Amino acid sequence: PPGWMTDPIYLICTGLALLWVICFGRWLIRLNNTFFIFDSIGLALFTVVGVGKSIALGYPFWVAIIMGSITGAAGGVIRDVFINEIPLIFRKEIYAMACVVGGIAYWLCHVAGLEPYVCQLIGGSSVFLTRILAVKYHICLPILKGGDEVKEE
Known part of the structure; x- marks a missing residue:
């Protein structure tokens, strides 16, 4: 097949x-930015493949967005583990959230009846631009911290 x-x-x-x-x-x-640019392109491409495949198989939009985010971010996690780095997804940069933004953009294009390649272009561009702008303007998600431990003397 x-x-x-x-x-x-x-x-x-x-x-x-x-x-x-x-x-x-x-x-x-x-080139300092080369890795970042190619990583962002790869993140966008894998995200739209995951979202597109999930939508094509008839899953609801929220499953497609989750699958696109996992597909996009997991490759970077595996790469970082292999090169003994802390995965980008565990740092405070916008990474997986860029996948969510691109997945939503893809889904909205799909709902609007656009051709799949247009959905892919818009969804992928959304991931790429979200990632680039977040890093350029130092936009981060809030860091959730646990409660302070009480020190006993």
């Missing part, structure tokens, strides 16, 4: 990206 599991384009794109990083890795490391 045709589908994303049998389509070689995903493996081809991954292989080309790997070759690009191998060839230009030193140059890419010198």
Whole structure:
């Protein structure tokens, strides 16, 4: 059956990206924003794939937004764990919330009857722009802290 599991384009794109990083890795490391930009693009792409697939399978919008957020953010968590970094999702930056914003934008486009590729473009752009603007303007979610422990003497 045709589908994303049998389509070689995903493996081809991954292989080309790997070759690009191998060839230009030193140059890419010198650019401070390169990792951030590519991470934001990947976050957007995986989010719209998760949302789109969930909607196509007939799940309600809230399931699609959750699945898009998990699909988008989980890849970054796995990457950060492999490189022994604290995952971005556990820092105070807007990361998973950008997925939620993009998922809602995708769903609204879908409800409005727009073509799937338009939903993908608008949803993905929403994730990307939310992430870029949040970092640029230092917009963070509030940090929830537990109660202070009482010290006994």
